[in-house]
Amino acid sequence: MWIPLLVLSALLSGALGAWAAVRAARDQPVIWRQLKAGAVVEGVLVLEAAVAVVMALGTSRPHDAPTFWGYLVTTLLILPVAAAWSFAERTRWSSVVLLVAALTVAFLQLRLWQVWQA
């Protein structure tokens, strides 16, 4: 359940990033529908974090625990903060902010997997 959730989060945030990239290229700002999509991604991330906590309470633990939990908390914070920060800007640059945030979340899924394993 854990790995598929990581993959799903990475794919969804990657898709959100692609959407933001298209809007940035067209000189358009972040729109409300993107924030709703971001909320869906955030929901999957919360579920992922909950599963990680349940797993850690059981037998399987992350290999590098402090780093793992650091990444997990960061993963949860990025999209809400980026949404607030980007939405105040009504130019294409808000789309670039969302793009950076979405790519960071996708990249952190890979790091989470690596830190859990290694």
Added chain:
Amino acid sequence: MSSPTATGPGRVLVAVYGLLAVAASARSAVQIATDLAAAPLAYLLSAVAAVVYVVATVALARGRGAWRAVAWAAVSVELAGVLTVGTLSIVRSDLFADATVWSDYGQGYGYVPLVLPMLGMWWLRRTGSRTSPALDAAAG
């Protein structure tokens, strides 16, 4: 009205600074809390870098009056730090038992620590020439 350094492209710059600030702070906190003795110089340098990134993020987000001077100081310290530590980490690698944010000119962070202060300086110059000091003072 929002701050001149945090609008337009500055919005992205502050966002990337924020990400680096979080990454550097979290990493150095973990390193210092778990094993400071393993590489004291490297881990303390990472902590210094983290503080500078936090200051730069806040100063660029504010971007007015005295905050501009703080932003200039922060990005200057960053550039000096990444160039000095980057060079030292290559010619005197024995000094560092583990990598810092600034080692090998920020290679571990995709050279973002090298590029960011240059972008910061460029952006501070640009926004500085666009807004008059009188406007800055009135708003600050």
